[in-house]
Amino acid sequence: MDFAYDARTEELRAKLLAFMDEHVYPAETVAEEQRALLASPWDTPAVVEELKAEAKRQGLWNLFLPDAEYGAGLTNLQYAPLAEITGRSPHLAPTALNCAAPDTGNMELLAQFGDEAQKKQWLEPLLAGEIRSAFAMTEPEVASSDATNIETRIRRDGDAYVVSGRKWYISGAMNPDCKVFIVMGKTDPDGADLRRQQSMILVPRDAPGVEVRRAMRVYGYEDHYHGGHAEVLFDDVRVPAANLVGEEGGGFAIAQARLGPGRIHHCMRLIGMAERAVELMCRRAVTRTAFGKPLAQQGVVQNWIADARVTIEQLRLLVLKTAWLMDTVGNRGAHTEIQAIKIATPRAVVDIIDKAVQAHGAGGVSQDFPLAELWAAARTLKLADGPDEVHQRSLARRELKKYL
Known part of the structure; x- marks a missing residue:
């Protein structure tokens, strides 16, 4: 068994360790000082944007995505030690490298299941770090540990879908740069197969009927760098049928x-x-x-x-x-x-x-x-x-x- 990292991993590890020492750790205090002066605590401190620009310049960008067309093309084994390094400053480093949840999972989802129009509208700006996103799955009224319990409805109406439901702890939703939700709900709530009742759909944050109600705290922390964790109401939100990700029942x-x-x-x-x-x-x-x-x-x-x-x-x-x-x-x-x-x-x-x-x-x-x-x-x-x-x-x- 060979436990050594390969040459590419070692090269990226060296660059990332230096990036952490020279830029990320010093920025931790600066970011907090800048946040205290912002008009909204959900706005992004300037130093975070500086970190992102420097990470892009050094080629430390989108390291998480194994698809070489969109990301760095690293395998999971190559990315593992790099993600470990970012965990040493979990609120700054992943964001600086555009490797922060929930955007990482959403980009992977769109790269794998999105059609060309969805990739053009949402995946490309996410990959560029121009926007943020949220994944809306967890609900307050049901035990969300069992995803078949989800009650949010995604109802077909002509050439549109109508989304109705309440979600909470939706990571990233408080960030003003969050422009799209990937919402999981039921298109076939009475279907015989419990795992074919759900679908995924893209809902723009500014769609009529979307209400980001409040930030949910985590042990008293609002987790600003993550974009917070919000309670979100979808009140008969109409979106084009083309916003469905994959097929009905594939959620x-x-x-x-x-x-x-x-x-x-x-x-x-x-x-x-x-x-x-x-x-x-x-x-x-x-x-x-x-x-x-x-x-x-x-x-x-x-x-x-x-x-x-x-x-x-x-x-x-x-x-x-x-x-x-x-x-x-x-x-x-x-x-x-x-x-x-x-x-x-x-x-x-x-x-x-x-x-x-x-x-x-x-x-x-x-x-x-x-x-x-x-x-x-x-x-x-x-x-x-x-x-x-x-x-x-x-x-x-x-x-x-x-x-x-």
Whole structure:
């Protein structure tokens, strides 16, 4: 087994690490200072646009998209260590590289399932970083962990579809640059096949009947760099029939195709978040003294650091294996491993960040360090893209099937 990164990956890693040191980390404080002066907290700080321009200039743009026609043409295995690096500054770095969710998943969806007109209108400006987008799936009135529960209706009416429903935690929807929603709803709510009832449709943000009602907080954070997470009402929104993505009844399959790569991207970035937490914990441990000796000499802190290193190495190997399988046998063939990393990575990274918070004492929960926000982001990923329990249920069934 060869665990070395190939030459292209190593070249991009070196460029990206330098980009992080020279541009991203210094911009973290600047972005917060600029945001405090903006007319709206959802506007983009100028330094973010500067980062995007620099990333484009250096060829660090759209690295996530394996389709060479639209993106960098990297395999999942090549992109994995790059996404990990961006996870060290998860609110700035992915956006700077145009590799931030939900746009990444939406671009992949449009590249794979969109027709030429849809690609021209929406995919091309997304690839250029000129607009942002949102994916409207989760609903407040039903258990959205089971996507067959979705109640939003997409009703055919002549040469149009009429969209009616209420969504929430729609990532990116508060950003004024968000111009389009990819909405999942039911075109055939009484259909016999529960997985053929749903469809996907493109809804412009400025379409009559679209109301972005409020920002939803995540553990008290509004997640401005992500474009927030909004509650959105679709009140009999009429859009052309040509806005349907794929075919009627194909929404569930499209969602699964979109969420597979999204799950591995999240796990890649989570490992980077864990690395940032360990770095901060070690720096804190060698600069703070308690009970007569540095924290670095306290056995419990040493245990935290050692356990974190072992866990990160285990997670990285599992994520890289999953990326390799996705490249060689496809997302369906890597289903078990995708679910395994989605269960294991957020759970373990939450614990690593929690130990780093503990090592920082009161500072760990303050705004002076990124740890509290990192913890909130990692904890949320135990829910996002399917809660742990859904993946555990599916994974257990697949294991048990061997013995039945």
